Structures are given as structure tokens and as C-alpha cells.
Amino acid sequence: MVVEKVMKRDGRIVPFDESRIRWAVQRAMWEVGVRDEKKLDEVVKAIVKRINELYDGQIPHIENIQDIVELELMRAGLFEVAKAYILYRKKKAEIREEKKRILNKKELDEIDKRFSINALRVLASRYLIRDENGNIIESPRELFERVAILSVIPDLLYDERVFDKDGNYEQDLKRVEYYLENFENFDKKYSIGKYKLNKYHFERMVSLYKELAEKGKMKVSIDEFLSMLERGEFDKYEREIEEYFRLMTNQVFMPNTPALINSGRPLGMLSACFVVPIEDDMESIMKAAHDVAMIQKMGGGTGLNFSKLRPEGDFVGSTAGAASGPVSFMHLIDAVSDVIKQGGVRRGANMGILEIWHPDIEKFIHAKEKNVGTNVLSNFNISVGIWKDFWEALKEGKKYPLINPRTGEVVREVDPKSLFEELAYMAWAKADPGVIFFDIINRRNVLKDAKGGPIRATNPCGEEPLYEYESCNLASINLAKFVKYDENGKPYFDWDEYAYVIQKVAKYLDNSIDVNKFPLPEIDYNTKLTRRIGVGMMGLADALFKLGIPYNSEEGYKFMRKVTEYLTFYAYKYSVEAAKKRGAFPLYEKTGYPKGELPVEGYYHRELWNLPWDELVEEIKKHGVRNAMVTTCPPTGSVSMIADTSSGIEPIFALVYKKSVTVGEFYYVDPVFESELKRRGLWSEELLKKISDNYGSVQGLEEIPEDMKKVFVTAMDIHWLDHILAQASIQLWLTDSASKTINMPNDATVEDVKAAYLFAYFLGCKGVTVYRDGSLSVQVYSVEGRKRRYRAKPSEYAKKILLEIVEKEPWIKNLINVDEILNGRSEKAEGITFSLGGFKAGSQHSHTPGREEIPEEKIKELLGVVYCPVCYEREGKLVELKMESGCATCPVCGWSKCVIS
Structure with missing residues (x-):
């Protein structure tokens, strides 16, 4: 007989999976530069044979299997591979212990194991519930369950058995008030399938019932509704909870930070x-x-x-x-x-x-x-x-x-x-x-x-233009999760699965509006007039890494446009279907939608369409749309760390950087980059140090092949003009805006900033945040004697677009030096000197962030601006914040100045 089951460390019995053995052995072989598919097949076959001989029809423990792997590797004469595998087991054991320490747990469950140490640190630092003594009393599983449960509660209230969008029913609201006043008595009293509603879930559910009943939409009384719930008549929605739980715990999407923190908890506010x-x-x-x-x-x-x-x-x-x-x-x-x-x-x-x-x-x-x-x-x-x-x-x-x-x-x-x-x-x-x-x-x-006029304000990070007292709740989809591999190992993007997830996330956000506890009645009222949602993206850089497409290339910009077009199109597809069942947003008839207008620039450029927008517009005109706006690209500093992916729509800020943990220092390596290094047999601690010392970049390192240098680019490897092109490519198909940093090197000039503003405007961006490396430092010093950073040049495609703009708007040549942008400045060229209000800019702008000792009295003023307040307050460390998506974020703990991320 063959072995069919395996016992995991937590006691769970799971199916025996030969592919997991193969992957572990292959990783060990890659570690020592062995690439021999025939040998790999032979070793895996011997391992499986030995397992079946020793555990004929029984259930071996995972540790027993790993012992057999070690033995068979040595029997095959692969002593270096065996050593690498032993070290791999030791490292995995250390990781398990570190995860237990972070989560304050004796044993890890399968959800804990899905997240990296980095992700769990962020969850523990900001999201998991703690008791009055600061001890963690919630697991990642429990967090994502309370979020998923809350997100599905509106489905019950909009069920056709209890809801009529055209109804005019009267219900006894005194009974509703009774439940709202005594909600604390109903903790865990009701369930959706196996999922119990806590008292805050219950309060939000009854509150939504009240709101819909006041509008005459409830066909049954509150008592009848609760009886139906008790009888299990809504248990079919258990599958929806499980699906949202699956999508979050598999890191396919993440809600914005307030939703993760407040869902199913006293504050209850989900918007950012x-x-x-x-x-x-x-x-x-x-x-x-x-x-x-x-x-x-x-x-x-x-x-x-x-x-x-x-x-x-x-x-x-x-x-x-x-x-x-x-x-x-x-x-x-x-x-x-x-x-x-x-x-x-x-x-x-x-x-x-x-x-x-x-x-x-x-x-x-x-x-x-x-x-x-x-x-x-x-x-x-x-x-x-x-x-x-x-x-x-x-x-x-x-x-x-x-x-x-x-x-x-x-x-x-x-x-x-x-x-x-x-x-x-x-x-x-x-x-x-x-x-x-x-x-x-x-x-x-x-x-x-x-709304009686134009929009004249945005949220703090700029990606959400809003009217007065409006709000928006956001969630981001991890693009890297949709890169799959065919039978020949060639990567491709799964557009069908992506379309499915977009609609699920749009529904999650639409539902969130109904169970949101807003901070002010004016915000509650105005938010529900337009029902804005913000389906966004993260993991763009990692997706491009996997696909082998350079971020700063014509192919890269084409991918950005298409992925955003899908985002908006399928978010609208959900919104039209929701309008059929639940009704359009209240202001719909007074807007441009009934006239066939869309708040999407790409819609007005038919030659760029990949999807049937004319059919969608006809659907909107016929049925209405549930949400006035549907897509945005927010900063995702913390949530992208939870999802173990690159931040928002930004290129990665460093491929390798040094991090400190309780057991010492280690190099954090972008997981896609790590996999590619190992696949090519390039992985070594020495190389990681070189990359880390090279500002986290591979540019200029002879050990890295040219094709990898083109694909694995960091934010500072990319010219500011290409950063703007990326933002403009994405903006083309968004209903709202995108939060992105236009990174510039330290020696960029004021002329570069002016040029960036002009090109961003003429390319259709809705706003711009420029960050010159080192401009937020407390002190500055000369870069003389330090290693010179790679000087980014605009891509050929960016140059072409620039020249097209200049041809159309020749007057801008009076304000900027186009030749310098195209061809770069002379190494000896000095910066521009001019006087502004009595302040004279220096002639040479060669500054980088200062590392000198900072007076103690100044440190607290700099927390949250230059340095991370959490790392300083908890561990006494001054960790520099990184600037991404127009937002300062800590690369260690995930603290972010932006509420959303």
C-alpha cells in the first residue's frame, strides 16, 4: 500500500503531496547550484519509495518524512544538497518559533503558516486585538473571520425573501430599538452557518435592518428576520464568508487598514x-x-x-x-x-x-x-x-x-x-x-x-477626490497572485480569475457601506448618496517581475493600462448587477450616467479599448449603477506587507535590504527576485550584501545578467519621467485617482520638478507628489566619498511621449530644458541658482539623508516624518521611513503616515 495521508505538526491529517517533497529537494539543489532534472526525479522517486516501505498504509509525521529526505539525499551522494536541506529545515524551525513568539501562541495553525514573519509582525503590531496588558488575544484566523462575517451581513438583508427595492412596507421600529439598545446581550447568539456573529456584528446587522425598514424596503419584521436566521434560512451565505476568508488569507486582496482593525469591533468604522x-x-x-x-x-x-x-x-x-x-x-x-x-x-x-x-x-x-x-x-x-x-x-x-x-x-x-x-x-x-x-x-x-459644482478637495494621500462630507472605503487586489505558469513554465496573467476577484472585491466594498459606522451623521448621509467604492491594486511590481516585463517599458505601460481597464470595467459590471437587485445610488438620475457619460478618460479613446465599453454603458443607462465611483489606487504600505507583495502601483524600493529581528540581522529579499536568483544558481550571502550596499539595486553589478537588470528595477532605477508615465497609464482607466510618488534622485534640479508637473498635467494625471531623495532629512552632507547611485535614464518610450507633448505644446520649452531631460545633464553641470523670497538655493544639490547623531530633544519631532514612531517607542530604534505612493511608510513594522495603507 502507498502512503496517502501525513500528520502535520499541529496534529492535522492532510493528503500526502509528492510535489511538496519535489519542491523542497529542488530548492536545496538550487541552493548549491545543482540543476539536474534527471537526478531530481531519481531522488524524489527513491524518497517516495522509502516512505511507502517504512509506513505501509500508515500515517507518517512530517518530521519522519523530512528525516527520510535527508537520508536519501546522502545515499544518492548529494552531500552538499543534504547539508543545504538540513540548513533549510533548521531555518524553517527558527521561522516557526519566531512566528509563535510574534503571535503569542504555543502552536501555529495553517493560516499562521501562510503569512511571512514580516506579515505577521505587521498584523501583531497594528491589527490583532490585545488585552488591557498589551497581550495579543486574537489570531490571524480570527481577524479575517470577523472581517469576512461583517462583509456578508448585508447579503442577508438584501435577500429577496426579506428585501424589496420598490417596496413601501411598515415595520415595528420599537422592536428594532429594543435590539439596538440591548445588543450586548446577543453576543454569539446567532450564526450564519458555522460562523457566529459577535455583538458588534449583531448591532451592525440590526442597524442596517432599521435603515432599510425606515425606507419601507423590509418585507418582514425584525423578529421574523431573526427567527429565519435562527432557523438557518440564511446558511447558504456561509459560502460567501468562506470565499472572502479564502481570498484574504491567500493574500489575493486586502481591505484598507480601518476595515481590518474595526470590523466586528466597537468603533466599527471601515472607511479611511x-x-x-x-x-x-x-x-x-x-x-x-x-x-x-x-x-x-x-x-x-x-x-x-x-x-x-x-x-x-x-x-x-x-x-x-x-x-x-x-x-x-x-x-x-x-x-x-x-x-x-x-x-x-x-x-x-x-x-x-x-x-x-x-x-x-x-x-x-x-x-x-x-x-x-x-x-x-x-x-x-x-x-x-x-x-x-x-x-x-x-x-x-x-x-x-x-x-x-x-x-x-x-x-x-x-x-x-x-x-x-x-x-x-x-x-x-x-x-x-x-x-x-x-x-x-x-x-x-x-x-x-x-452635487451643484466641481470637486475641490481630496483625501490625505490624494487618490480620492471627494465632495464635502463624502467618504470612501478601499481595498486592494494583489496582482502578483494572478500570474500563473503553463505546462512549459512560461508565465501568463489569468485575466478571467482577475475579473472574478474584481467583482467580489467590489461587492465587499459596496456591502461595507451598509455596515459602516460613520463618525458623523453628515458623512453617513452624503456617503450613501453616491455610494463611492475604491477597488484598487497592489503587487504591480511583483507581477511584472514574474511576467518578465520591465516596469519602465512600453510593454510595461501597456500592461498597466490593461490591468486598470479590467479593474474599472468589472467593478462596474458588479455595480450594474447590484443596481438591478438593490437599486442605483440615490443621486443617479441627476448625474451624467443616464446620458451615457463615464468618469473614465479611457472610455473616450475607443482605439484603446480591450473590453466592450459601449455594451456596459447601455447596461448602465438601462439599469443604473450602484456606486458613483468604483476604482482608485491608494497607498498600501501596511496591507501590502500583510499580503507579502510590493506596495500599490509603485516599483519596489529595494530588492534587498538589511533587517533586524530578535535572533539577529538578516537580508530581506523580494520573494520573486529571490526565486529567480536561486533558479539561476546566483544566490549567495555575498551577493545579497553587494545588492544591499548598492542601495538595494542590481544596476551596475556585473554578477547580475543583463536581462535581469532590465526586469528587476527599483524606484530609484527608474527615471522620473517613466514614473509619471506609469501614473498616467493607470490614471487613464480609473474613475478616481492614483496615489504614487514620483521619485527623483538627490541631484535632481528644480527644473526637473517643473518638468514633472508639466508632463503630468499634459498626460492627464489628477495630481503629483514629487519626492527628491533626501529632501526630508534632518541634516544633509556631501555624497563625496560615498558610492555613487546608478543614474536613471528615461526609457525610449518615455522619450517618444515627451517629444509628442513638446510638439503639441511647444511653449513649455520656455520653462524647461528638454534636451537635458532626454540626454541627461553633464557630470560637471551645476544646479540652477536663484533667489526666492531672500532664500538662495545652493549651486550644487548633492545631498543624502544624514546619519549623524540627532539631539534627543529633536527625535520626537521627527517621529512620523523622517523616522518610524512605532520602532522607536517599542524598540528604541531610529528606522527611516520610505516614501511610496505619496506616503511615508516604515519598511520594518509597516507603520504608515497614511490612514489607508
């Missing part, structure tokens, strides 16, 4: 993004401060446009005094965020916007000028909102009027070229402000008439 209005009166300003406090207390982030506030020095009638201006009130909101602290480890996240026509625009642009050793407006990302009239003034060389928002009168006129240079200089020096292109945001805005 909010926009708060602020009007030109003290009552509104203090209401905005209150609203920010309430949102950030629950873990959210806020966007505010300060442009309605009168300028500094303007008349104040109530006091006969002078106004202090928008920037002063930004400091007020910043102080509120500082007090909230969001649990002590996450700073409050805000986006502060001032439109470029405001008289205080220069002061706003310089608001973070003193961010060297002094933490100014540390809870704010700031962005200048630009409209089409500014670009026209810049093009025509005309004076640009600055207008008092209180009176509508022109206060003074400025030179748009000087203002543009001032804006670019501060972004070059301090990575703030960013820019938001409001004319592009509103070009395809189908909600303009329904």
Missing part, C-alpha cells in the same frame, strides 16, 4: 478617507476642527480646502480687526490632530489644500520651509490646487490675478512663471507641497450637476 468643509466664519472653522477630531479619533484621515478663508490681514467685521489667514487655521487643525494621536502610534493624517488664485498662496507654498529639525505641520500633506486658467496665464506669459474669496475682487497680480518656480522649489527642497489638477479631476466628473 473623508473630506470636511471649512467656510469663512469662526463657527465653521471650529466645526471643522471638531469634525477632524471625531474622524481621527476613530482612525480616519481628512482632507480640507482652505481656499474659502479670507486672506491674512483682510478685514474682520465682528472684531474690526485683521484676519489671520488660512495657514494659521491649518496650524489649529494640526494641533487638534496632534492631540488625538490615534492610539498613540499614528499621527493624524490631513490634506490641506489652497487654490493657486488665493492671495496667501506664497505663504502656503512656504508653510513647511522650516522642516529641518523642526516639525512644522507634521500632520499635514499640503497641495496647491491648480485650475486651467493658471496654465493659460503661464503659456501666454500674462499676469495671474490673486482673488480675495470674501469679496471676489482681485487683490494683486503675480508673474505665473515666478509662482510656478516657487512652487517647484519648495517641492524640490521639502517634498511639499504637492499639486492637484482640479480641471482634470472635473473634466469627466459625472456628479457635477448632482
Whole structure:
């Protein structure tokens, strides 16, 4: 008889899988550079034969099997391979022990084993429930179960047996109130199949029943509904819970951070993004401060446009005094965020916007000028909102009027070229402000008439343009999971499975709106008027690695466009089906949708279609759509670490870097890159050190083959023009926007920043965040004597696109040096020297982040800006934050300045 079952370390009995033995032996052979398929087949055959002889019809333990593998490798004379396998077993044992320590568990289950140590550290640090003493009392399995259960509760309430979208029923709401007042008594009293609802699940379920009953949509009473639940009449939805649990625990998608933390828990807030209005009166300003406090207390982030506030020095009638201006009130909101602290480890996240026509625009642009050793407006990302009239003034060389928002009168006129240079200089020096292109945001805005005007604000990271008191909940799909291999080992992207998962994630987010506990009634009301969702992506860099496609190539941009087109198309497909059963979003009839409009630029370029958009639009016109907006690309710092994949739509920031753990230091290696090194027999500790010392890049290393250098590129290996092309390629098919960092080397010039803004605008991006390497450092020092970083050059495709833009808009040559961008600067060329408001930029901008000792009194000011607050507070380590997707994120613990990620 043959062995059919194996006992795992946790006592589970699982089917015997010969392929797992083969993979383990193959890895050991690769470790020592042995590539012999015939020998591999012989060894695996001998191992299986020996197992069957020793355990005829019995169930061996996994350790017994591994002992046999060692023995058979030595019998075959593969002593080095056997040694590598023994070391592999030892390493796996150490990993298991480290996982147990992280999770505070004696034994690991199969879910724990799916996640890397890195992922479990992030889960333990921020997501798993702890008791009052700080001890972890929740496992990853329990976390993902509570998230999955909550996400399926709306399915019960929209079941055709209890819901009628055209109904006008009356139900006894006093009984509903009874259950809401006594929800704590119903913990684990009801189930969906094998999944028990905790008291917070129950409260959200009854609350949704109440909301639908108040609209006359509930066909049965609350007591009858609960009786149906008790009788198991909704047990078929157990499969939906299991599917969402499977997708999350297999790292196929992850909800945004608030949903992972708050699902099935007291706060209950699942959204990350909010926009708060602020009007030109003290009552509104203090209401905005209150609203920010309430949102950030629950873990959210806020966007505010300060442009309605009168300028500094303007008349104040109530006091006969002078106004202090928008920037002063930004400091007020910043102080509120500082007090909230969001649990002590996450700073409050805000986006502060001032439109470029405001008289205080220069002061706003310089608001973070003193961010060297002094933490100014540390809870704010700031962005200048630009409209089409500014670009026209810049093009025509005309004076640009600055207008008092209180009176509508022109206060003074400025030179748009000087203002543009001032804006670019501060972004070059301090990575703030960013820019938001409001004319592009509103070009395809189908909600303009329904909401009475254009969108004029975004969430903190900029990927969600929102109206006042709107919110959005987000989730990201791991693209790397859809790269499969055919029988010849050739990679391909599984578009059908991808389409399926997009629709599942869209449904997850749509359901989340109904069980969300919003921080303010105004947000609850306005969110449900449009029912925005944000299906996003992560793992783009890893997917491209697996497919063997360079990020910065024409083929790479083509893939980005297609993968985003699918994302939006199939998110809409779900939304149309949901509208048929549950109804369109309330403002649908007043929007551009019934007229066949879409908030998607790619839709208006038929030559780029891969999918039948005309059929989809006809479906929308006939049935409506459940969600006004459906796709975005948020930062995914922490959630991508949980998913063990690359962050958002960004290229990877380093292929190899050194990390410290309790058992010492080790090199973190991108898993796709690691696999390829081993497949080619290139893996060695010496090579890892070389790559780590080379800023995590393989460029310039002779040990790495040229084809690998083209594919395995890092953020700083890619020219800023290619970064913009990537963002524009993705933006083409999104309903909302994309959060991405335009990485520039330390020696980039102010001219580069100006050029980046211009090209991003003409390529259709909705906003830009530029980050020059080292611009957030506390101190700077010369790079002389240090290893020079690889100098990225624009791809041939990027050059072609640049020239097309210049041909169409020749006037931009008056502002930037196109030849320098195409061909690079001379090594001896000096940076531009000019004076801005008395501050003179140096002639040579060769700076990198300082490593000198920082005075103790300054450290706390720098936490959350330059260094990770969690790593410092828990372990006393100063870990530099990395800048990705316009957001600072810790590469060690996953802490992120952005609420979403």
C-alpha cells in the first residue's frame, strides 16, 4: 500500500503531496547550484519509495518524512544538497518559533503558516486585538473571520425573501430599538452557518435592518428576520464568508487598514478617507476642527480646502480687526490632530489644500520651509490646487490675478512663471507641497450637476477626490497572485480569475457601506448618496517581475493600462448587477450616467479599448449603477506587507535590504527576485550584501545578467519621467485617482520638478507628489566619498511621449530644458541658482539623508516624518521611513503616515 495521508505538526491529517517533497529537494539543489532534472526525479522517486516501505498504509509525521529526505539525499551522494536541506529545515524551525513568539501562541495553525514573519509582525503590531496588558488575544484566523462575517451581513438583508427595492412596507421600529439598545446581550447568539456573529456584528446587522425598514424596503419584521436566521434560512451565505476568508488569507486582496482593525469591533468604522468643509466664519472653522477630531479619533484621515478663508490681514467685521489667514487655521487643525494621536502610534493624517488664485498662496507654498529639525505641520500633506486658467496665464506669459474669496475682487497680480518656480522649489527642497489638477479631476466628473459644482478637495494621500462630507472605503487586489505558469513554465496573467476577484472585491466594498459606522451623521448621509467604492491594486511590481516585463517599458505601460481597464470595467459590471437587485445610488438620475457619460478618460479613446465599453454603458443607462465611483489606487504600505507583495502601483524600493529581528540581522529579499536568483544558481550571502550596499539595486553589478537588470528595477532605477508615465497609464482607466510618488534622485534640479508637473498635467494625471531623495532629512552632507547611485535614464518610450507633448505644446520649452531631460545633464553641470523670497538655493544639490547623531530633544519631532514612531517607542530604534505612493511608510513594522495603507 502507498502512503496517502501525513500528520502535520499541529496534529492535522492532510493528503500526502509528492510535489511538496519535489519542491523542497529542488530548492536545496538550487541552493548549491545543482540543476539536474534527471537526478531530481531519481531522488524524489527513491524518497517516495522509502516512505511507502517504512509506513505501509500508515500515517507518517512530517518530521519522519523530512528525516527520510535527508537520508536519501546522502545515499544518492548529494552531500552538499543534504547539508543545504538540513540548513533549510533548521531555518524553517527558527521561522516557526519566531512566528509563535510574534503571535503569542504555543502552536501555529495553517493560516499562521501562510503569512511571512514580516506579515505577521505587521498584523501583531497594528491589527490583532490585545488585552488591557498589551497581550495579543486574537489570531490571524480570527481577524479575517470577523472581517469576512461583517462583509456578508448585508447579503442577508438584501435577500429577496426579506428585501424589496420598490417596496413601501411598515415595520415595528420599537422592536428594532429594543435590539439596538440591548445588543450586548446577543453576543454569539446567532450564526450564519458555522460562523457566529459577535455583538458588534449583531448591532451592525440590526442597524442596517432599521435603515432599510425606515425606507419601507423590509418585507418582514425584525423578529421574523431573526427567527429565519435562527432557523438557518440564511446558511447558504456561509459560502460567501468562506470565499472572502479564502481570498484574504491567500493574500489575493486586502481591505484598507480601518476595515481590518474595526470590523466586528466597537468603533466599527471601515472607511479611511473623508473630506470636511471649512467656510469663512469662526463657527465653521471650529466645526471643522471638531469634525477632524471625531474622524481621527476613530482612525480616519481628512482632507480640507482652505481656499474659502479670507486672506491674512483682510478685514474682520465682528472684531474690526485683521484676519489671520488660512495657514494659521491649518496650524489649529494640526494641533487638534496632534492631540488625538490615534492610539498613540499614528499621527493624524490631513490634506490641506489652497487654490493657486488665493492671495496667501506664497505663504502656503512656504508653510513647511522650516522642516529641518523642526516639525512644522507634521500632520499635514499640503497641495496647491491648480485650475486651467493658471496654465493659460503661464503659456501666454500674462499676469495671474490673486482673488480675495470674501469679496471676489482681485487683490494683486503675480508673474505665473515666478509662482510656478516657487512652487517647484519648495517641492524640490521639502517634498511639499504637492499639486492637484482640479480641471482634470472635473473634466469627466459625472456628479457635477448632482452635487451643484466641481470637486475641490481630496483625501490625505490624494487618490480620492471627494465632495464635502463624502467618504470612501478601499481595498486592494494583489496582482502578483494572478500570474500563473503553463505546462512549459512560461508565465501568463489569468485575466478571467482577475475579473472574478474584481467583482467580489467590489461587492465587499459596496456591502461595507451598509455596515459602516460613520463618525458623523453628515458623512453617513452624503456617503450613501453616491455610494463611492475604491477597488484598487497592489503587487504591480511583483507581477511584472514574474511576467518578465520591465516596469519602465512600453510593454510595461501597456500592461498597466490593461490591468486598470479590467479593474474599472468589472467593478462596474458588479455595480450594474447590484443596481438591478438593490437599486442605483440615490443621486443617479441627476448625474451624467443616464446620458451615457463615464468618469473614465479611457472610455473616450475607443482605439484603446480591450473590453466592450459601449455594451456596459447601455447596461448602465438601462439599469443604473450602484456606486458613483468604483476604482482608485491608494497607498498600501501596511496591507501590502500583510499580503507579502510590493506596495500599490509603485516599483519596489529595494530588492534587498538589511533587517533586524530578535535572533539577529538578516537580508530581506523580494520573494520573486529571490526565486529567480536561486533558479539561476546566483544566490549567495555575498551577493545579497553587494545588492544591499548598492542601495538595494542590481544596476551596475556585473554578477547580475543583463536581462535581469532590465526586469528587476527599483524606484530609484527608474527615471522620473517613466514614473509619471506609469501614473498616467493607470490614471487613464480609473474613475478616481492614483496615489504614487514620483521619485527623483538627490541631484535632481528644480527644473526637473517643473518638468514633472508639466508632463503630468499634459498626460492627464489628477495630481503629483514629487519626492527628491533626501529632501526630508534632518541634516544633509556631501555624497563625496560615498558610492555613487546608478543614474536613471528615461526609457525610449518615455522619450517618444515627451517629444509628442513638446510638439503639441511647444511653449513649455520656455520653462524647461528638454534636451537635458532626454540626454541627461553633464557630470560637471551645476544646479540652477536663484533667489526666492531672500532664500538662495545652493549651486550644487548633492545631498543624502544624514546619519549623524540627532539631539534627543529633536527625535520626537521627527517621529512620523523622517523616522518610524512605532520602532522607536517599542524598540528604541531610529528606522527611516520610505516614501511610496505619496506616503511615508516604515519598511520594518509597516507603520504608515497614511490612514489607508
